[in-house]
Amino acid sequence: MNSSEPNLTRSDSSADSDKIIELYAHGKLLISGEYLVLDGAKCLAVPAKYGQHFKVHRVNVKSDKVYWHAYNYQSKKWLDTCFSKSNLRTSKGFDDRENLILRSLLEQCKKLNPAFLKDEDDILVECRLEFPNDWGLGSSSTLIYFLSQWAKIDPYKLLFSTMKGSGYDIACASSDSALFYQLSPKGPKIEKVSFCPPFKDRIHFVHLNQKRNSRAAILAYEEIKRERLPTKEIGGISTQLAECRDQEVFNNLIEIHEGIVSSCLGIDTLKIKQFSDFDGSIKSLGAWGGDFVMVSRNTDFEEFKSYFNAKGYKTILSFDEMVL
16 A cells, blocks of 8 residues: 655654654563463463564654554565544545554554654654564564553553453563563563573474464453363463473473363364374464464474474474574
């Protein structure tokens, strides 16, 4: 799409701190506690080495506009739109899903901070993803974190007022280490933790060639969840996974965790459904059925790689390639 913007010349005073905003937000992976984190289970999450860059420029035009340019990991522009700063209306033809979501977020930013977007100059926002959109590493969560920092508002208030989710991904966006995340009546509890198993060279992340809609998965979970949820058991496993130094124990914890969530969802684990003959353990990450899985292999790397490649799964990242 073409936003038909004028020549967007940045302000000559852009060196001043209030003339340009630049921010980087990390992507995320939920190692344990998927679904149940919504009901207070302690989860283990890690920031990814992939994230999203954001830049905000004031430009020497005063036409009440916010111009938004979003680029994918190949530097190709996938969103080119503009909004009125005063009422956040878009030009005709800018009513697709991406624009509607972005407008909703900007509207909520203005509600939480009425001073947001009150400056006279037009604004140019540039976003650059470091990972493919279908990897599910947090294009939305990095956006929410960025908007909260730009608008000077609480990122969790922005998340909880616009989208469903636990907020662990928001915590990962600004974290430099793994973390425990837990919802409580007083708000999110976040504790930084080390997650660097001595056998990490045998842990890999395999993409399942499809993206899972997190919001749809949350809605489905809320419809079927039981009255008594195993939140304490999952929280205990989260702690043990972070502390584990033995791969056999680690694999066993993965299998127990998968079994518990499988029982809650009423569906088979991914290993049972698709990889029953694999020598190792497979842990779903986040919404089941898509994005990445964590694989702890017992075989040598070439055998492991050949196994998944033969099934059509070519995107495989090592622990060090993925985890910050």
